[in-house]
Amino acid sequence: MKEKKDSIEQLFSxxxxxxxxxxxxxxxxDRFSKKLNxxxxxxxxxxxxxxxxxxxxxxxxxxxSFYQLKDNQPTNQWQNASAQTKETHDYFASVVEKELTxxxxxxxxxxxxxxxxxxxxxxxxxxxxxKIINELQKNGDTKQLLHAMILNFQTRISFLEEVIxxxxxxxxxxxxENEKSI
Numbered sequence: 788m789k790e791k792k793d794s795i796e797q798l799f800s801x802x803x804x805x806x807x808x809x810x811x812x813x814x815x816x817d818r819f820s821k822k823l824n825x826x827x828x829x830x831x832x833x834x835x836x837x838x839x840x841x842x843x844x845x846x847x848x849x850x851x852s853f854y855q856l857k858d859n860q861p862t863n864q865w866q867n868a869s870a871q872t873k874e875t876h877d878y879f880a881s882v883v884e885k886e887l888t889x890x891x892x893x894x895x896x897x898x899x900x901x902x903x904x905x906x907x908x909x910x911x912x913x914x915x916x917x918k919i920i921n922e923l924q925k926n927g928d929t930k931q932l933l934h935a936m937i938l939n940f941q942t943r944i945s946f947l948e949e950v951i952x953x954x955x956x957x958x959x960x961x962x963x964e965n966e967k968s969i
Contacts (some may be wrong), residue, residue: 868927872936879940886947890954897961898954905950912943 887909894902916939923932 850868862899872923872933874939875919877935879937879944883940883947885944886944886951890947890951893954893958895958897957899952901950905947908946909911909943912939915939 890902890905916936919932919935919939923936926932
């Protein structure tokens, strides 16, 4: 224990003239006691979660409203077309859409290639149709353009019906082969 006492005395002897012995300025105790008794200052934590959530919601609402406004605007492709042309387009487009939905519903591993080829051909028909629409925008509504539009839609519908028939034949043949193996 004496060794510890010697080491402490040695420490104090080394620090002998290094102590701060000056008297503090006037009013030091008052300032110190005020700081001691004052409520601790809490730093405000910036909570970014509500702010980022609000910003995200605003962004989503903006995107949705942009696309709704875009969908609600009348398309310029029909500005030179008559009401009869618009009705014809709407009717045939709905029939083609129904046939496409029917075609896609029949997709199986055996019919996948046929359906993909049919969809590729439908893109070609759509490109031809866009050329007709461009002519409609340039030249206005004419009988030839209306006839070309109807012919394009009829070709699409006939094509889709033929593809659906082929798919039904393939499906039927597969069912017959499965029945023979039972």
